[in-house]
Amino acid sequence: xxxxxxxxxxxxxxxxxxxxxxxxxxxxxxxxxxxxxxxxxxxxxxxxxxxxxxxxxxxxxxxxxxxxxxxxxxxxxxxxxxxxxxxxxxxxxxxxxxxxxxxxxxxxxxxxxxxxxxxxxxxxxxxxxxxxxxxxxxxxxxxxxxxxxxxxxxxxxxxxxxxxxxxxxxxxxxxxxxxxxxxxxxxxxxxxxxxxxxxxxxxxxxxxxxxxxxxxxxx
Numbered sequence: 001x002x003x004x005x006x007x008x009x010x011x012x013x014x015x016x017x018x019x020x021x022x023x024x025x026x027x028x029x030x031x032x033x034x035x036x037x038x039x040x041x042x043x044x045x046x047x048x049x050x051x052x053x054x055x056x057x058x059x060x061x062x063x064x065x066x067x068x069x070x071x072x073x074x075x076x077x078x079x080x081x082x083x084x085x086x087x088x089x090x091x092x093x094x095x096x097x098x099x100x101x102x103x104x105x106x107x108x109x110x111x112x113x114x115x116x117x118x119x120x121x122x123x124x125x126x127x128x129x130x131x132x133x134x135x136x137x138x139x140x141x142x143x144x145x146x147x148x149x150x151x152x153x154x155x156x157x158x159x160x161x162x163x164x165x166x167x168x169x170x171x172x173x174x175x176x177x178x179x180x181x182x183x184x185x186x187x188x189x190x191x192x193x194x195x196x197x198x199x200x201x202x203x204x205x206x207x208x209x210x211x212x213x214x215x216x217x218x219x
Contacts, residue, residue: 006181006190015197017091018173021163025098026156032103033155036062037110038136048122049132062104070101070162094163094171102159109151117143146217153209157202164198174198 040058043051068076074097078088081096117140125139141148167175174194182191 006177006187010181011177011193014172014174014177014194018160018163018175018197018201021091021094021098021166021171021173022156022159025095025102026152026159028095028099029102029106029155029159030152032099033106034110036103036107037114038140040107040111041114041140042132042136048126048135058107062107065100065104066108070097071165073097073101074166089170091172094166094173098159098162098166101162102155105158106152106155109155110148113144113147113151114140116147146213149213149216150209153205153213156205156209160198160201160205 036058039054040062041047042049043055043058045052045055047055065073074094077097077100081093082088084096085092087093121139121143122135125135130139163171163173164175164178167173167177167179170176174197178191178194181187182194
């Protein structure tokens with residue numbers, strides 16, 4: 001027993017649920033968001049495969065989804081969540097809105113990272129006869145790799161905050177425990193404990209991201 005309202009098993013379960021939501025939604029969101037960011041960069045005006053129709057479609061979609069606060073998005077897509085996972089509450093249900101929330105966010109972060117690459121590198125690659133795929137694969141992505149690591153680190157931290165908000169609708173995890181056992185039952189210990197866990201998560205992830213990015217850039 002770690003407080004008057006929860007047991008250690010419940011507390012550890014909430015941590016596991018948070019890790020599960022963050023990891024699964026980050027993986028799926030990255031699979032969708034990284035190609036999205038690359039497409040926005042290469043199809044933009046002046047891009048290596050400029051296409052105003054593709055860019056004109058993707059750019060507003062990213063802006064629209066990112067402009068919706070997560071708690072509103074969480075509620076707004078409940079019918080879609082039910083269609084995909086057959087429920088609107090619990091950890092599995094939270095993964096759907098978390099993925100939709102983070103994919104365009106990652107896309108925009110990837111776009112910013114790729115735009116930091118010196119345009120002269122791409123110009124030199126094209127001058128050597130490299131195809132658009134080769135420019136992206138062997139020049140653009142390697143040059144931006146360190147920045148991409150930091151972008152995914154930022155996205156992961158954003159997801160941790162979103163999982164805490166998802167607790168407001170019974171999604172499970174540390175956020176749900178803070179609301180149900182801490183706020184609603186006036187258990188200060190639970191609130192402090194959940195805050196400490198979230199802070200530790202963020203510090204560990206940010207530190208790991210910084211170390212990896214530093215190694216890549218030095219390499």
